[in-house]
Each structure stands twice: as structure tokens, then as C-alpha cells.
Amino acid sequence: MLYLIRHGQTDWNKNKLIQGHADIPLNEAGKQQAKRVAERFRDIHIDVIYTSDLLRAQETAREIAAAAKVEKVEVCEQLRERSFGELESKNVEVLHELVPNYATNWGEEPLYNIETLEAAQERMVRRLTEIMKKSIGKKVAVVSHGAAINTFIHHVTSGEQGTGTTILQNTSITTFAYESGKWRLETINDAKHLE
Template identity: 30%
Template sequence: MATRICLVRHGETAWNAERRLQGHTDIPLNDTGLVQARATAASLAAERFDAAYSSDLTRARQTAAAIAERCGLELAFDAALRERHYGSFQALTYDEARARFPDDYHRFETRDPEFTFPEGGESLRQFAARIHGTLEGIARRHPDGTVLIVTHGGVLDIVHRLASGKPLTAPRDFTIPNAALNWIGWDGAAWSLIAWAQQQHLNQALDELPNA
């Protein structure tokens, strides 16, 4: 059994451009993001997908809808593919969060896996467990298939670590551009990294996420 998964980070939003933490806040694509979604759809037009899944947040849904229309796909929306819940950090820029919550920001920036954001947020370990379980469930539903998933930057951070074996606590040394293509494989027992951050189809793409 071998499953290929193409994961796409949603297109750009105004909050991405402002380096503002979105989390579960439901922000739509900006004009650049809508152009990126169409370009990503065109780049995938020759692919044959057996299934397509998307986060249920608007920025992901809009990106996924452009791809689904171009590729003739029926979308399944799943809240388990949402971004990490950043609790009290949501709607703040990274600089604002650092200034307002310096101790919490330090734990976030240093990737403390047990740090849970106040006001309903998730710890890194909880978030990773959610993504690991969701991905494996999707892969097991589509043995020997090719699957599209449209999701978020934090999710892709977890996915890259899962597929590459990089620990949750290690600083990020890979890119996560808006609307880029990221391919991983599942052989029924382990994940592998096939290709990452493919963005030849994009004129521009932000990776505004912190390096932590």
C-alpha cells in the first residue's frame, strides 16, 4: 500500500501580510491569495486525485474550491485540518504577542511542546497529535491513492516533521510558502517526504511564519 498526499497551504490573506496570527480566526483570502489559488489549481490540472480534503476555515475553503473546480473534485471539509489554536495570541501580530506576553511568547518561540496558549489554545504536542491522527486516517481511507489536502502553515510544519523525522522542538529550517505544493507518502507503516515547497507556479508567496 502506498498513498501520495499533496498538501497545499492556503493562499495569502491580509493577516499573513501583516504577520498576524490567525489560528482558528476565520479570515478570507486577499486578492493575491485568490490569484495564488487559481495558479495552484492550474498547476495541478494534470494530476488525478482520488479524494480531496480541506480545513473548514474560509481561507482554506477558497483555495480548495479553486483547485476542486479546475480538477473536477468533490471536497470534504474537516475541522481537524484547521490551524493550531493560538488562544490569546490570535489576532495579534507576532511583535504584539511578544510585547504583550513575553514569557508565553518565549515558550512559543522555543517550541516548548507542553506550552498551551491561554484562552482555549493548544499545546504543540496536542496539535501534533491531532494532525498525526487526521493524516493517518485519511491515508488509510485511500490505500494506493493520491489525495489532495488544503490546510495551514502550522499544520504543514507538523507534517514536514512527521515525514522527515525532525523533532517538534527543533527550529524550523524548511519553508512553508502560501499556495505551494508539498508531497508526502505513506506506505502503511511510515511517512516519507517526496517533495516540498514547490512554487514554480507562483509569482510570489509569503512565508511569514516564525523560524521557531
């Protein structure tokens, strides 16, 4: 079982600024969200936790690790957010104006040095599959980012959900089963801990 979790809120999330690879910490609301999602894992046995190397994900993962009593959190650069190149730190409206199809431009040359959807998806699928292959029979939690997680959901659901269709809430949990080399989506965008 894989629990794929989006990080808590940052000031850039709140102000609708594009983060990508910019290393922005959680704000106070995000820290509270991280504590609340961590509570969900207090009674779920987790064997191992992985996180993106970006601070907002690491901070969220540390809260989950404390609640789940997992001593070590593995940090992986491959689990970081999709890069938005020259548009990072700009308002999301700028992205919509300059690259209106940024969430559906599969197979197109990237503009403004934005990472292609294929590249983001390929690294997420490769790394998550590697993690689960060495974690057969275990429960794994991974903290990552909205756009990156959505490329993975897109892959597993053959485009029915994920990139271009699904908006993931901060600290939402999406779960997958990995059996016999195949992925299956179980739940998506579960954020009941924020209600």
C-alpha cells in the same frame, strides 16, 4: 501520494497578524495564488480533496477541485490551523515577544491558551493517516495551514524539518508517500507556480 497545500494569502497574512482559528477569507492576491496552484492540478489526477474547515483553506480547495475536476471537497475541522488562543488577531511580533519559543516549546505548558505543538501535531497526524489508510493507491490533496502542516512535516522527518525550521509559502505544495503504514517526505514547500 498526499499533496499537502497551504492556503492562499489573506489580509492578515499580509499584515503579519496571527490567524490561528480566526476565520479570515482570502484577499485578492490569495485568490490569484489559489488559481495558480489549481493550475498545477489540471493535469494531475486527484482522487479526493480534503480541506480545513476555515474559509481561507476552503476557498483554496474549491479552486483546486474545479481544476482537478473533483466534485466533492471533504471538510475536516481536525485539519485547521494551530490555535494561538488569546494572541489571535495580534501582530506576530507580539507572539515573538510573549512566547519566543512558540515553535520549539514541545512538552511545555501552553501560555495564553495557545494549542500545544503536541496537540496540533497529534490531530494532524491522526487525521492524515486515517485519510490515507482509506485512500490506498489514490492521490489525495489536502489544503491546510502553515503551522499545522509544519507539525506534520516535523513528525515525518523526526524534527529535521517543519516546526521551528521551515517557513511554508502561501499555496506551497509539500508531498508525501504513504506506504505500508509509513510516511515519507517527497518534496517540500514547492511554490514554483508563483514564480
